[in-house]
Amino acid sequence: MSQETVTEIFSHELPATQWDPKKKAIEEAKIQVAMIGFCGCWGCHLSFLDMDENILGLLEKVTITRSSFTDLKRIPHHCTIGFIEGGIANDENIEVLEHYRENCDILISVGACAVWGGTPAMRNVVPLEECLREAYVDSVTAVSGAKKTIPYHEDIPKITNKVLPCHEVVKMDYFIPGCPPDGQAIYKVLDDLVNGREVDLPTEMNRYD
Amino acid sequence: MSRKLIIDPVSKIEGHGKVVVMMDDNNQVTDAKLHVVEFRGFEKFIQGHPYWEAPMLLQRICGICFVSHHLCGAKALDDMVGVGYSTGTPMLPTPEKVRRLAHYAQQLQSHVTAYFYCIVPDMLFGMDAAPQQRNVVGLVEADPELVKRVVALRKWGQEGIKSVLGKRMHGINSIPGGVNQNLSQEARDRLVNGEDGLISLDQVIDYAQDGLKVFKDFHDKNRAEVDAFAEVPALNMCLVDEKGNVDYYHGKMRIIDKDKNIIEELDYHDYLDYFSEATEEWSYMKFPFLKAHGREAGSVRVGPLARVNVTKSYDDSCPLAKAALEEFHDYTKGKANDMTLHTNWARAIEILHSAEQMKVLLNDPDLQKEDLILTPVDNAWTGEGVGVVEAPRGTLLHHYRANKEGNITFANLVVATTQNNTVMNRTVRSVADSYLGGKEQAEITEGLMNAIEVGIRAYDPCLSCATHAMGQMPLVVKVLGADGKMIDEKYRCAS
Numbered sequence: 001m002s003q004e005t006v007t008e009i010f011s012h013e014l015p016a017t018q019w020d021p022k023k024k025a026i027e028e029a030k031i032q033v034a035m036i037g038f039c040g041c042w043g044c045h046l047s048f049l050d051m052d053e054n055i056l057g058l059l060e061k062v063t064i065t066r067s068s069f070t071d072l073k074r075i076p077h078h079c080t081i082g083f084i085e086g087g088i089a090n091d092e093n094i095e096v097l098e099h100y101r102e103n104c105d106i107l108i109s110v111g112a113c114a115v116w117g118g119t120p121a122m123r124n125v126v127p128l129e130e131c132l133r134e135a136y137v138d139s140v141t142a143v144s145g146a147k148k149t150i151p152y153h154e155d156i157p158k159i160t161n162k163v164l165p166c167h168e169v170v171k172m173d174y175f176i177p178g179c180p181p182d183g184q185a186i187y188k189v190l191d192d193l194v195n196g197r198e199v200d201l202p203t204e205m206n207r208y209d
Numbered sequence: 210m211s212r213k214l215i216i217d218p219v220s221k222i223e224g225h226g227k228v229v230v231m232m233d234d235n236n237q238v239t240d241a242k243l244h245v246v247e248f249r250g251f252e253k254f255i256q257g258h259p260y261w262e263a264p265m266l267l268q269r270i271c272g273i274c275f276v277s278h279h280l281c282g283a284k285a286l287d288d289m290v291g292v293g294y295s296t297g298t299p300m301l302p303t304p305e306k307v308r309r310l311a312h313y314a315q316q317l318q319s320h321v322t323a324y325f326y327c328i329v330p331d332m333l334f335g336m337d338a339a340p341q342q343r344n345v346v347g348l349v350e351a352d353p354e355l356v357k358r359v360v361a362l363r364k365w366g367q368e369g370i371k372s373v374l375g376k377r378m379h380g381i382n383s384i385p386g387g388v389n390q391n392l393s394q395e396a397r398d399r400l401v402n403g404e405d406g407l408i409s410l411d412q413v414i415d416y417a418q419d420g421l422k423v424f425k426d427f428h429d430k431n432r433a434e435v436d437a438f439a440e441v442p443a444l445n446m447c448l449v450d451e452k453g454n455v456d457y458y459h460g461k462m463r464i465i466d467k468d469k470n471i472i473e474e475l476d477y478h479d480y481l482d483y484f485s486e487a488t489e490e491w492s493y494m495k496f497p498f499l500k501a502h503g504r505e506a507g508s509v510r511v512g513p514l515a516r517v518n519v520t521k522s523y524d525d526s527c528p529l530a531k532a533a534l535e536e537f538h539d540y541t542k543g544k545a546n547d548m549t550l551h552t553n554w555a556r557a558i559e560i561l562h563s564a565e566q567m568k569v570l571l572n573d574p575d576l577q578k579e580d581l582i583l584t585p586v587d588n589a590w591t592g593e594g595v596g597v598v599e600a601p602r603g604t605l606l607h608h609y610r611a612n613k614e615g616n617i618t619f620a621n622l623v624v625a626t627t628q629n630n631t632v633m634n635r636t637v638r639s640v641a642d643s644y645l646g647g648k649e650q651a652e653i654t655e656g657l658m659n660a661i662e663v664g665i666r667a668y669d670p671c672l673s674c675a676t677h678a679m680g681q682m683p684l685v686v687k688v689l690g691a692d693g694k695m696i697d698e699k700y701r702c703a704s
Contacts, residue, residue, distance in 0.1 A: 016655035019339040043272020
């Protein structure tokens with residue numbers, strides 16, 4: 001069997017249109033924030049948008065680098081703040097969280113999933129084999145007569161046995177609880193950090209549902 | 210030498226996806242796939258929980274269409290306790306209207322978020338603009354007034370949800386047989402008059418037209434490219450009312466072909482007779498299709514484009530959306546529209562449709578009435594229920610069974626993004642062929658690769674929703690904690 005050589009090329013390594021140098025200078029002078037969602041529902045990212053008009057003032061002081069709101073696929077340079085949603089559920093999540101730890105001064109666990117695993121961690125009490133059987137072997141919509149296929153491929157990550165909170169993988173600096181936290185609670189923490197104040201999230205702004 | 214071009218991660222979407230395009234020595238695309246790279250497992254771990262927890266827990270599948278999951282679950286529970294549509298018992302007017310209000314408010318905020326934060330930057334700056342600019346930060350810099358309007362519109366939609374669910378996200382309103390609160394007069398007046406930091410309903414209707422203006426300007430300037438971009442065939446499916454027009458909360462599932470012939474129409478309680486889901490090794494997302502038509506021909510498109518294709522007309526109570534829909538239909542002269550980027554046109558129409566439907570409900574005194582719940586008669590418990598709604602991304606289905614004690618024994622969810630799996634992969638292939646096919650490696654840029662993502666974003670895929678199912682547990686990988694100790698070990702199950 002001949003082994004074919006395949007060259008792997010990532011889109012973010014290809015030649016791209018250059019950023020206007022004036023805009024680049026303005027954005028790079030701001031506080032750099034990287035964001036990511038792991039095993040969650042994207043709700044904490046939307047709660048970030050739920051700070052409403054405060055986002056306009058915040059974006060005068062900070063810029064967003066890698067995030068699901070931008071097309072930057074990797075953290076471009078060292079960042080001050082890493083905003084982390086979701087628990088850790090596969091090997092790729094672990095690598096990326098470690099990368100955020102290495103490249104951000106401050107990491108914040110935002111929301112129940114990042115803080116303690118959240119709803120997806122309910123799968124931690126279910127034996128794996130039962131889960132597999134449910135989804136792909138005994139599924140009521142499985143194609144009758146077809147070979148039972150379980151996803152397993154070099155282009156998809158490997159799943160961890162259990163969903164982990166972020167602080168069980170790397171050190172996390174701050175925690176904002178809630179499913180999701182209110183947008184104004186997220187704003188309060190970011191505003192404190194951006195203005196060099198000690199983070200002080202009043203109890204009445206925390207939520208646990 | 211053959212090449213493997215990788216987009217990892219696909220960005221400006223919800224959830225985790227990756228695209229791999231294979232090209233051969235002759236610069237031809239030999240394969241192009243969207244891989245969904247996450248999984249969660251709601252269908253399994255909900256089992257054993259009390260049935261009434263389902264609408265609360267399962268809305269955690271998604272942070273942008275949680276109301277749809279909540280209502281889908283609620284409709285399944287209505288069936289289960291014996292007061293649902295399947296029993297022939299009509300829902301009381303107030304709870305049904307309260308549920309609809311929350312659903313339209315969610316569609317407004319969901320579409321506004323996806324459209325303006327994820328899709329519009331590619332239109333305004335160009336698919337091949339600097340990647341650092343094609344986002345909301347670039348948008349604030351380029352058009353701060355537009356962003357202020359978007360923020361205000363999104364806020365109003367979220368507050369509409371909060372006014373009945375108690376929270377902007379993952380709140381509680383629906384309970385088996387009805388709702389736990391109506392829309393108070395105070396909350397109604399705030400939404401209509403725009404008090405306490407909100408814009409007024411009139412401003413909402415005005416701002417809700419911004420999306421259409423942005424699309425039309427973009428389309429006028431780039432007509433040939435927009436129309437030729439990934440024109441991919443698929444059947445179109447959505448829930449319809451008795452007139453055959455979209456109903457986002459309830460109806461029959463209708464499937465039409467290119468000539469808008471109805472090829473299937475079903476009561477969603479019978480979905481198992483009509484749909485199967487195929488699985489591939491390379492994605493955690495399944496591939497549903499109509500059994501009678503086979504996997505290739507029987508794959509459906511759902512979501513905004515499918516809904517405007519199926520719908521003949523909107524109600525006269527939504528005149529602006531109705532006129533916009535007529536213009537959309539005229540463009541393809543009565544045929545179903547398969548042009549992927551026209552999904553964004555459809556989404557902009559639906560932003561306006563949601564706002565106008567909310568206007569109707571906010572002026573309906575039934576929303577303040579007190580008759581909130583239908584109590585089942587004795588022995589009405591059926592122990593099984595199916596709910597379907599039109600979520601922002603398309604037709605969403607929840608199906609549960611529970612035992613006599615009321616604990617869930619089975620759950621099956623078929624979500625919109627999963628229905629779109631095949632048509633999204635057709636789109637990825639089409640864009641890869643037209644934008645990358647025939648090009649030497651030196652000619653391929655980041656901007657050309659972004660064209661593939663622009664095609665995916667048109668579906669506004671929610672890969673969080675699509676990966677509720679349990680997936681493979683593979684190979685041994687050790688997970689070390691912050692202190693270097695092993696805290697988890699992964700292994701491959703025998704399959």
